[in-house]
Amino acid sequence: MKPLRILFIHQNFPAQFVHVAGELQRRGHEVVALAVRGHPIPGVRFFRYAPAAPERPSEIDLARDFEVKIARGRACAAAMGKLEAGGFHPDVVVAHPGWGEALFCKDVWPRARLVVYAEFFYAPEGSDYGFDPEFSSASDELRMRLRLKNTVHLHALAAADRVYTPTRWQCSQLPPEFRAKTVVAFDGIDTALVRPDPRATVRLAREQVQVTAGDEVITFVNRNLEPYRGFHRFMRALPEILRRRPAARCIIVGGDEVSYGAPPPGGGTWREYMLREVGGRLPVERVHFLGRVPYADYVRLLQLAACHVYLTYPFVLSWSCLEAMSAGAVVVASRTGPVQEVIEHGRNGLLFDFFDTDALTGQVVDVLANPGSYRAIGRAARETVVARYDLRAVSLAAQVAVIAG
The missing domain is CATH 3.40.50.2000 (Glycogen Phosphorylase B;)
Structure with missing residues (x-):
């Protein structure tokens, strides 16, 4: 050439x-x-x-x-x-x-x-x-x-x-x-870099907590935490998820700016907006807002996730959805256009209606309660990314x- x-x-x-x-x-x-x-x-x-x-x-x-x-x-x-x-x-x-x-x-x-x-x-x-x-x-x-x-x-x-x-x-x-x-x-997706690692460990320095693969860890990742990526729907499900799974932790990665859409009513950030709504019902010691993290740390979080939650409006598909799949995570995702192109419910991921908080809650709780029943889905998720998006x-x-x- x-x-x-x-x-x-x-x-x-x-x-x-x-x-x-x-x-x-x-x-x-x-x-x-x-x-x-x-x-x-x-x-x-x-x-x-x-x-x-x-x-x-x-x-x-x-x-x-x-x-x-x-x-x-x-x-x-x-x-x-x-x-x-x-x-x-x-x-x-x-x-x-x-x-x-x-x-x-x-x-x-x-x-x-x-x-x-x-x-x-x-x-x-x-x-x-x-x-x-x-x-x-x-x-x-x-x-x-x-x-x-x-x-x-x-x-x-x-x-x-x-x-x-x-x-x-x-x-x-x-x-x-x-x-x-x-x-x-x-x-x-660099599937050689973003791959399963059963030995993955992350130390949350501020809380002096160490989490490893095998723990009940829920991950949620956006470039910025905002409604376009379903942050509000996830936060409304989180209190009940953590109530029903008392050993679970949730790790949330993302900034406080607005990438899409508009700022919250009354100003401030969407994180502050949603914490005003649901924060009183959250066990704050088990919810970790990390902001933006180095890429290597982000990959380790995906590797140790027992369940990764991804929501989006019918809009651009996030790299994080495919990276979580590449890491072998069990992805629970909204049944919206771009996601359905990648995830087939029950085969390589789990889908729910974007607006159905109960369905999101129930699905995440079941994944945490029965990890062995969902391992094949995590394996199929990685196979999908390797075959189509490597x-x-x-x-x-x-x-x-x-x-x-």
């Missing part, structure tokens, strides 16, 4: 490109990254740029989100122009379109192949919008905002020479006219073929 010059654009590089960018560099291609935040990875030249918000926002409220993304796209185009002036002329540009960076790639480099990473396309029904009536309500105004939120995605999809997306469910959310040029290629055997080859093939 002839060496190519490849530019990755992501506002928080490396993000989803962490594996494929490095792999392309190892295969002899010249790889450059452009980002607002993030950090470099070995072998990849890394450049930052700083977009500025419009000085005078539009008088039309509905236009302001797109206006900010236009400003981001223009700043990114200026940064691309500087790369060109410095002698870098890419053969391929790979861009995440969500924040506007992909808007003007073809205007700067019309002959470069544009590959778009289509993470999510918003829809007025069948996905996250209006899914949870507790925190959302349908209205004409919100539907208009949703339509305009897709503007940057539509420009990117129309301009793209190739498109790839992590799951079939995410592909199904794209407009039909763009699916023909879209390939499903998951980011990849980083080296499956995912990297698919992504490289889309980008450089």
Whole structure:
């Protein structure tokens, strides 16, 4: 294969490109990254740029989100122009379109192949919008905002020479006219690193507690603890789970920012919001909020989990779901679109209705009470990830073929 010059654009590089960018560099291609935040990875030249918000926002409220993304796209185009002036002329540009960076790639480099990473396309029904009536309500105004939120995605999809997306469910959310040029290629799970370990041990330093594989440990992981990932539903089930399993501990990993959706009513964090609601019924000595942890510690937590709980709106599938499966955990997960693509109830995981607190409670309690009955499910979970999502055997080859093939 002839060496190519490849530019990755992501506002928080490396993000989803962490594996494929490095792999392309190892295969002899010249790889450059452009980002607002993030950090470099070995072998990849890394450049930052700083977009500025419009000085005078539009008088039309509905236009302001797109206006900010236009400003981001223009700043990114200026940064691309500087790369060109410095002698870098890419053969391929790979861009995440969500924040506007992909808007003007073809205007700067019309002959470069544009590959778009289509993470999510918003829809007025069948996905996250209006899914949870507790925190959302349908209205004409919100539907208009949703339509305009897709503007940057539509420009990117129309301009793209190739498109790839992590799951079939995410592909199904794209407009039909763009699916023909879209390939499903998951980011990849390093199953050699994230694997079962019956000797896994973690010491919770603050509480002076040590937990090991074989203990009744429930894990729950989000990048940030928030309703999009079912944090509120899990917290409402937790008091009864721990009441019925007096030896169980729950370890919760995740930050207090908002990745998706909105902050809680009245301000503060979703963790504080839910503790105000259920904290009085929780045995606090058995509930451990760790915040964000180093990746190695996170993997060990998955390895020792007797039960891992994963919930999500119909939205982007989290890596943590597949990583827990790769570690051999028994995953109890919400029966929502992206999850059902991966988990078959009773074979490689356990599914429940997102809104059914009793079903979640009963299923977790049964897994803790009868671990031997569920070991085959943990083994099948790992087999699924190894067969379909392994980083080296499956995912990297698919992504490289889309980008450089």
